[in-house]
Amino acid sequence: MTRDEAKTRLERYTGLRLEVRIRLERLATLQQMDRERPSPCGSRSEEYAREIAPIVQANRREMAEIEAAVAALPDPLEREVLRLRYLEFSKDPRTGKKSVRHITWKEIGRIVYGDGGKSGQKSAQRHLERAISYLATIWPESGQ
Template sequence: MEPVTKERLARYISLKKENENRRERLARLESNAELPPMREADGNQHTGSSGDRMARAVESYLEYQEQIAPLLAANQREMAAIEDAVAALADPLEREVLRLRYMDGEHCRLLSWREVAWAMFKEADDAAVYRIRRLHDKALLNIAR
């Protein structure tokens, strides 16, 4: 297995977000496939067109599910490898700085150094950021081993 690098760590949030987005789309497709047939505007039900719509919705769901399964699995394996490498670090502060910086961000955005410093030390001045960056660099050296 290749070592966990800064670049691999930085991809974690994107992989997580991609899996979430694809699962949400799959859930929407599944919901469309399970909805009862729609009625036409005049109140009459046209079984043929509704049945066709339902069949297309089920087909779309099954196709998308098959299409994304390998991608979701690959993303999950990469995320698990990163999580395992972080968890294997001996120093809990090193684990925490990597988790905060690379794994806990939202909206595909890494937490800033000031945000990480605040989360860990409840300080965000230049000295706290410097300490966080040094701890981060040490963690990167240790995780690559």
């Protein structure tokens, strides 16, 4: 797998996680509606659960593979930088709500090195580049 393919696979993680969360929240809403107002035509939530089951299962499988690869990185700093950049949701500084955007390099530098300046950002980026190169060597070519 190339470095670009490895990076693309990592970038999919937050989208997969978001899709699972949204679909499961919708399922919970439908289940609540079914309890409050049963439909004579059948359960809306059961139909939706059958529809989303393969999607949620596939997303969770892909997420688990990505998480396992990150956990297998031998360097703890590389693991942490990669986890922060690709596996964590950032938070909106004004509202505190989670966002699907990547955590900024400034924030990663501050968390990992205590320095959100250029030096911390560059160090974090170097660790990330090494981590992605490593993942590209361990992931199979058909890794998606």
